[in-house]
Amino acid sequence: xNYKLYIGIALMTTLLMSSCxxxxxxxxxxxGDVSNGKTLFETNCAACHQMDGKGKTGFAPSLNNIDFxxxxxxxxxxxxxxxxxxxxxxxxxxxxxxxxxxxxxxxAYMRSWSKDFALYEQISLxxxxxxxxxxxxxxxxxxxxxxxxxxxxxxxYSAGVPGTGIGNASFxxxxxxDYIKQTxxxxxxxxxxxxxxxxKGVANLTNNEMNxxxxxxxxxxxxxxxxxxxxxxxxxxxxxxTFSGGLVTIPYLLLIIGVTTLALITIIYSLSVINxxxxxxxQESR
Numbered sequence: 001x002n003y004k005l006y007i008g009i010a011l012m013t014t015l016l017m018s019s020c021x022x023x024x025x026x027x028x029x030x031x032g033d034v035s036n037g038k039t040l041f042e043t044n045c046a047a048c049h050q051m052d053g054k055g056k057t058g059f060a061p062s063l064n065n066i067d068f069x070x071x072x073x074x075x076x077x078x079x080x081x082x083x084x085x086x087x088x089x090x091x092x093x094x095x096x097x098x099x100x101x102x103x104x105x106x107x108a109y110m111r112s113w114s115k116d117f118a119l120y121e122q123i124s125l126x127x128x129x130x131x132x133x134x135x136x137x138x139x140x141x142x143x144x145x146x147x148x149x150x151x152x153x154x155x156x157y158s159a160g161v162p163g164t165g166i167g168n169a170s171f172x173x174x175x176x177x178d179y180i181k182q183t184x185x186x187x188x189x190x191x192x193x194x195x196x197x198x199x200k201g202v203a204n205l206t207n208n209e210m211n212x213x214x215x216x217x218x219x220x221x222x223x224x225x226x227x228x229x230x231x232x233x234x235x236x237x238x239x240x241x242t243f244s245g246g247l248v249t250i251p252y253l254l255l256i257i258g259v260t261t262l263a264l265i266t267i268i269y270s271l272s273v274i275n276x277x278x279x280x281x282x283q284e285s286r
Contacts, residue, residue: 037110
């Protein structure tokens with residue numbers, strides 16, 4: 001029996017399986033109809049991300065961007081489209097049958113933009129890597145370098161800032177730590193999001209400091225998820241009272257009290273005037 005042959009076959013099989021497993025999460029394997037994807041994008045996405053996919057500052061991020069396309073593989077983009085960003089204007093398109101059934105076409109169309117970038121090179125994300133950074137230091141760094149654009153809680157546009165919601169619970173839950181790390185390393189060309197990596201970066205962060213920011217954002221996303229869940233499950237904050245005539249809330253009660261008070265003041269003033277007039281008439285008759 002040729003044991004060397006069997007060993008060789010086993011090694012080759014292992015390598016192939018490993019390669020397939022890696023490609024399923026890090027490579028761009030989605031094949032779709034680019035022409036149909038363009039039509040679907042223009043119909044469903046362009047209102048926010050613009051017809052050219054370049055986005056609009058403070059409103060929707062740029063998708064037709066060499067750095068975004070390099071970091072986000074096809075499977076991530078597909079998930080972004082289907083799951084959306086709860087808590088933002090990015091709705092989950094999995095509830096739109098036409099988009100859900102043809103989402104591969106949209107991904108293929110978006111990926112076709114990469115050919116316009118001469119220096120485009122896909123980055124393979126490490127899905128296994130988890131940041132073990134210092135969350136307290138990450139928070140301090142976030143406040144100093146990120147909050148001005150992304151909001152104190154990382155809430156993004158809803159805070160009236162130009163940056164995206166990188167603290168959004170759904171976003172943080174969808175991307176691996178390395179996605180956030182690579183974004184810090186290379187930034188987003190053509191936007192205010194520059195690289196933070198070392199001397200070439202706007203903040204000159206060390207590798208460990210970037211890991212700290214990643215760790216903080218991971219905890220911030222989990223915290224924001226708890227807050228959002230609590231808000232959804234809580235009772236309305238406006239107190240209300242039920243009378244025989246129906247439900248009356250505090251604002252309506254205040255309005256009723258205000259109107260009643262004004263009416264009483266008017267009546268008292270009117271009675272005072274009438275009283276003075278009557279006294280004047282009596283004095284004249286004397």
